[in-house]
Amino acid sequence: MFQPYTWNHVFFMLGGLGTTIWLAAIALVGGSIAGSILALVRVAHNPLLRNAARLYIFVVQGTPLLVTLFIAYFGARWIGIDVAPVVAIAVAFSFYAAAFLGEIWRGAIESVPHGQREGSHALGLSYADAMRFIIVPQAIRIATPPTVGFFVQLIKNTSLASVVGIVELTRTSQIVSNATFKPLDVYLTAATFYFVVCFPLTLLSRYLERRLGTQTK
Amino acid sequence: MDYLDFSGVLARGDLLAKGLLLTAQISLASMVIGLVIGVLSACLTLSGNRLLRIVVLAYIEAIRNTPFIVQVFLIYFGLPALGLRLDPITAAITAMSVYGGAYISEIVRAGIEGINTGQIEAARALGLSGYRTFRHVVLKPALAAVFPSLSAQFILLLLSSSVVSAISVPELTGVGNDIQGMTLRNMEIYLVIAVIYVALVAVLRGLMLGIERWAFSYKFIGR
Numbered sequence: 001m002f003q004p005y006t007w008n009h010v011f012f013m014l015g016g017l018g019t020t021i022w023l024a025a026i027a028l029v030g031g032s033i034a035g036s037i038l039a040l041v042r043v044a045h046n047p048l049l050r051n052a053a054r055l056y057i058f059v060v061q062g063t064p065l066l067v068t069l070f071i072a073y074f075g076a077r078w079i080g081i082d083v084a085p086v087v088a089i090a091v092a093f094s095f096y097a098a099a100f101l102g103e104i105w106r107g108a109i110e111s112v113p114h115g116q117r118e119g120s121h122a123l124g125l126s127y128a129d130a131m132r133f134i135i136v137p138q139a140i141r142i143a144t145p146p147t148v149g150f151f152v153q154l155i156k157n158t159s160l161a162s163v164v165g166i167v168e169l170t171r172t173s174q175i176v177s178n179a180t181f182k183p184l185d186v187y188l189t190a191a192t193f194y195f196v197v198c199f200p201l202t203l204l205s206r207y208l209e210r211r212l213g214t215q216t217k
Numbered sequence: 218m219d220y221l222d223f224s225g226v227l228a229r230g231d232l233l234a235k236g237l238l239l240t241a242q243i244s245l246a247s248m249v250i251g252l253v254i255g256v257l258s259a260c261l262t263l264s265g266n267r268l269l270r271i272v273v274l275a276y277i278e279a280i281r282n283t284p285f286i287v288q289v290f291l292i293y294f295g296l297p298a299l300g301l302r303l304d305p306i307t308a309a310i311t312a313m314s315v316y317g318g319a320y321i322s323e324i325v326r327a328g329i330e331g332i333n334t335g336q337i338e339a340a341r342a343l344g345l346s347g348y349r350t351f352r353h354v355v356l357k358p359a360l361a362a363v364f365p366s367l368s369a370q371f372i373l374l375l376l377s378s379s380v381v382s383a384i385s386v387p388e389l390t391g392v393g394n395d396i397q398g399m400t401l402r403n404m405e406i407y408l409v410i411a412v413i414y415v416a417l418v419a420v421l422r423g424l425m426l427g428i429e430r431w432a433f434s435y436k437f438i439g440r
Contacts, residue, residue: 062415064379074403159284183294198282
């Protein structure tokens with residue numbers, strides 16, 4: 001006998017939405033740390049480092065996220081680390097986010113006019129100081145809109161964690177759908193939840209981009 | 218850490234080849250249909266009709282702000298409630314085309330908006346019909362300008378095809394899940410699959426560059 005689709009189910013899915021946001025936030029933090037290192041290595045002088053970062057980005061961006069998640073899920077056990085699946089998945093999302101954020105931020109660093117770097121060099125600033133005080137502060141302004149845009153992608157992509165059994169919004173929807181046999185209503189509810197979280201961020205990203213566009217003109 | 222043993226996985230190379238073929242087929246189909254949807258929606262959002270514009274913009278925002286896997290579930294599990302039952306492969310191609318179309322539409326629209334209106338006026342003044350003006354003076358240069366973004370979107374579409382394994386489509390990832398069940402060599406199979414996808418992306422990237430050089434050869438004169 002199927003259960004009727006009730007508010008209790010909706011609240012259960014709302015709990016799943018909490019896990020979704022939490023997972024996306026961890027991936028954003030982890031991905032930011034690894035991604036900023038990756039971006040700096042991508043513009044470094046050492047060609048070996050630079051190409052290693054390029055290869056990493058090529059491989060991660062060329063693998064479907066779902067396959068990356070499978071590798072992380074089974075890989076943690078294979079290398080002998082006994083952690084909860086959700087930890088392995090959060091780490092995988094961070095590695096995934098790093099590859100994309102690294103590229104976004106490299107683009108931002110490179111779009112700071114070259115004269116800025118020459119100027120800091122002429123003023124006697126070291127490479128690290130030039131990066132820290134001159135280049136990166138300007139790059140952050142350029143990088144903010146696409147970074148917010150990528151966070152939207154990240155929130156949506158955490159839905160794939162449902163396939164490896166993480167109980168986030170999509171997984172709770174599957175559970176409710178199986179119990180009530182009302183897939184259309186349940187998945188429309190889930191889509192609405194995602195939309196309510198993602199759309200304001202999309203608008204924010206667009207607003208920041210417009211504001212940046214008028215400021216630089 | 219156990220040793221990796223690829224023999225069991227590689228013995229099922231025929232299955233992998235079938236999965237690879239299906240991945241290529243559904244990806245190609247949805248790239249073509251998605252491009253058609255994208256160009257049509259881009260034109261509609263730029264058209265004068267206010268109602269059509271709102272409908273198309275709602276479609277684009279709805280797709281871009283919800284996860285692809287939920288869209289796949291809605292089409293495969295949800296539509297039968299409205300009396301439309303699709304087999305997994307049709308559902309997969311539908312979902313991927315609708316999803317890709319929303320993103321492609323934004324790319325094509327940016328391209329069309331970049332066309333100088335003076336060009337269109339000149340074409341009309343020279344006596345080109347509305348259709349020929351659109352085809353040669355608007356669409357072709359617009360696609361030429363945004364072709365790199367279009368290639369990137371096609372690559373994302375190819376990668377998104379792995380998600381349809383969740384509705385039991387036997388494409389590359391789906392076949393991988395089957396082989397994992399048969400051999401229990403989970404690390405090996407997903408590593409092999411990852412390598413195949415990376416190679417596939419590299420091939421698609423090369424193919425798109427080739428198409429760009431063939432279709433918009435004038436962009437490369439003197440380079």
